[in-house]
Amino acid sequence: MAQRILVFWRDIPAQVIVRAGRRTARRTLSARFQEAIDRAAMRAGLTGTDAYLAAWRRSDPEPCGEDPEAEADRLAAEIEAAYPPERLRRLVVAGGHEPMDEPPSNRETSRR
Template sequence: MADLVVVYWRDIPAQVIVKKGRQTAKRELSLRFTEAIDMCAMRTGAGDTDAYLADWRRAAPEPVSDDLEAEADKAMTRLEEDYPREKLVALVKAGGRSDG
């Protein structure tokens, strides 16, 4: 089985990684996620490199099938659908944290 890991800046997803051994499939989420992360970092004063880098994290790995490319595409599509514009705006206003 392969592992799916979502990379977040605070609670805003940015990238999907599916890995099995040395094989990896990666997908960056659309530009609106990058823009939300950048906007939030500036608003919260995390604009300097150390503060910005400190808030990146990887979610716990989830087991998925061995079709790395299909699993990466599926996870990316799910996140794109689960985070409409309104949800990203709310996260930015909440400092990038889903618990406010």
């Protein structure tokens, strides 16, 4: 069974990984996500390498469809749509953490 994993810097998604046996598909999200991560890190004062690297995490693996390439494309598109510019801006202002006033459905998307 294939499994998907999301890579985050704090609560900002950066990459999708889907594994099915020996096959792995990876999708780096668009540049606006890395730009948001960099701005949030600066805002949070995490400019040192160790502090910046310590904020990266992976989600727990979750089952998904069996075609890693298709699943990675689908999930990356879903995340891109779930994070409009205003949501990323709020994450930057909060130092990379999901604001607690965010609707639960949006908070859950960011933790998948």
